[in-house]
Every structure is written in C-alpha cells, then in structure tokens.
Amino acid sequence: MVSGKRILLIVTGGIAAYKSLDLVRRLRQGGASVRAILTKGGAEFITPLSLAAISGEKVYGDLFSLTDESEMGHIRLSRQADLVVVAPATADFIAKMAMGLADDLASTALLATDKDVLIAPAMNEKMWQHPATRQNMAALEGRGVLSVGPGAGDLACGEEGWGRMAEVPEIIEAIGAYFSTGAPLSGRRALVTSGPTIEAIDPVRFISNRSSGKQGHAIAQALARLGAETTLIAGPVSEPDPAGVDVVHIETAADMLSACEEALPVDVAVCAAAVSDWRVKNPATRKIKKSPPGQKGGKKGEKPPVIALEENPDILARLSAPGNMRPALVIGFAAETEDCVDNAKAKLVAKGCDWIVANDVSAETGILGGDDNTVHLIIGSVVESWPKMSKQAVAERLATRIRDHLAGPP
C-alpha cells in the first residue's frame, strides 16, 4: 500500500518520538522512502543520527542552514513528498499548525507544502481535551488535515487516558488507506447515535444509564476515517468529540430523535446510544422537596414521591420504518445481560433494522464503560461472533463491513 511512496515525516518533541523510529523502519520495509525533519523538541527525545541511520536519508532540522538550503530548500523538501506525516504531533505543534506559524523548518515546510498532511497527536489527556486543543484540531480538520489516534491507555506522564499516540501499525494503516484508491465511503453520509440520554425528574435530578459512549464515538470516527460525511448525535459523555465528525450534543431521547431526523437522508444509521426507554411524565419545574421534619408529611416513614413514567420514542425503530428517508442500512445495538444472541435476534425483527450488534454487558464481563467489547454481528439469521477486542477495533471492523455493504457508486 505504501510501496514507492515518498513520505516526509516530521518528528516533534514528545516521548512518543521513539516510536517514530519504528514507524520509519516499517514504512521502509513496506517499500516507502522516508525523509525526516526533526524539530528541536524532537531532538531532545531521539537523535538525528538514529533517524538518519534508520531512514537512510539525511535528517533535516535547521531552517537557517545554508548547506541544507542549497542542497534541498524547505519548499522542495515539503513538495517532493507524496504525503507529509507528523508523528508525534504535540499539543504545541498542533497549535502552531492551527495558527500557521513558521518559526522552524517543520512548521515552515507545512505551510509551504502542497501535499496532504496526516498527524498522529500525542499528549496528556487533559491537554488533548483542553478547549484550546479541541479548537486547534477542529481548525486543522476544517482545512482537511487528516489524523490518526490518539488512543487511550497508559501515558508517559504516569496518568491514564486519551492522548497516547496511535500505535505504529495504526499509523501505517492510515497512511496505506490514504494511498488506497481514495476514501471508500466518500460521497456517503452516516448517522451515529452514542452515549446515554438523560430525562429530567426535576431541574436537578434525572434518569439515565451507565453508557460511556466509547463504542458509538469510535464508530463515528471509523466511518469518518473511511470518508463518510458523519453526524454523531451524542448524549452527555466524557469522551472527546471524534475528529472529522459533525457532533450534535443532546440530552433527552426526544432531542436525539429530532437531531436524527434533521440529519437525514443518510446512507447508513448506526444506533449505538443507550436511549432511556422511559421519561418522566410530568417533570417538576421546581426541585422536589422532602418536607422538613415536624411539618405535615415530614414524619419518619413518609412515603417518597411517585414518579410516573411514559415511553420514549424508539429512535432505531423510527429510522428503520419503511419510507423514502429510510437509510439503506440501519444498524442497532443490543446490550444484553442474558440470552444475548436470542434477545438480539428478536430485537432485530421487532425494530425492523438490517443488522444488530449484540453484546453481553452482564457485570462479570466488565464491558460497560470498559475499553474492550465482545460482540456478535447478526444479519438476518446469521450470527458472526467476533473475538474480544478493543472498542476501537470493533468500530473499525464494523465500518469496514459497512463499507463493503455500501460498495458501489453512491
């Protein structure tokens, strides 16, 4: 996939820089040639010598080097590549890119290039989630900069969470996908629901569930990566907005339904949200008070208020209903604590969707809120049981199946 391609790799100053050596090695094994720019920060983590030895090329670092400029000017350097890859891309370097600064060779080459750019962000989770970084990423995405990762896991700072640079095979895959015959889902539209909904009891209390949104968000990201114009309708979660996805934040099931309807028409809808089945019939407009002791009804043993519930609309069933706005492919999820496959099969029929992804969320699986998932993909009466894998891997595999199903002109 990368054979014969010329990559300009920019290595910036993060601990993940050590992985770029392996990235270069594997790219070269795949038949690509790699020329590297090592920023001043990057050179604090790896040496130009190791990068030169592994890439088999001169390593560039200084914008004001007369010899470099006469041998290979920064403009030529940035244009002689087929793709520019920044790995790791630190929060600082991403900010620089977003601002269009050009105070060193790497940032100058990025401004001068006429080629596409793929970045592999790497930083602490708080930095990744900081509104400044979110804004910078949104600006870069708006300009068509591609990104891979970051993933979740142990971070070099000793904390855990999002911010780990994508693993080298993932970066290679993203580079390979770029060079494969264009984005396979480009021209297609996708809708994904994710996370829980919350339904007010009164202005301060609500009914909700434990959905983390990890699986749904990962699916939206995977579809966007394949080139689909993706809208994610997300309930309240702590997951960051996935890159390259149009995210609509909602709270209630009713709002999720309207947002879904507004996103139509789409080619594929994936309902991964844990929609609250019920909502409170008449939510109180003021906080419901417990009567103070001594007052009427305030005695010990006072009966708690009765909360009447009514059913929420079933979004998956609505999207699956026949009609000219029905997506070509509607996929539901079935989180079950018992008889997972049988219950999911019944749900597929009851809701009228095309595929259903069943997963066992009984307490002992530790799936709820975790990073891994064990799922069964049910298409009609065929059940495919996938091995336990990360939610990201489930998302990528499902997106690939969607791609295969929708193959052909839009």
Ligand code: C5P
């Ligand atoms: O019936 P149950 O909630 O188990 O069905 C799960 C599937 O239905 C999921 O795909 C979920 O997103 C979807 N659903 C929905 N609207 C509801 C309830 C569930 O879209 N009100």
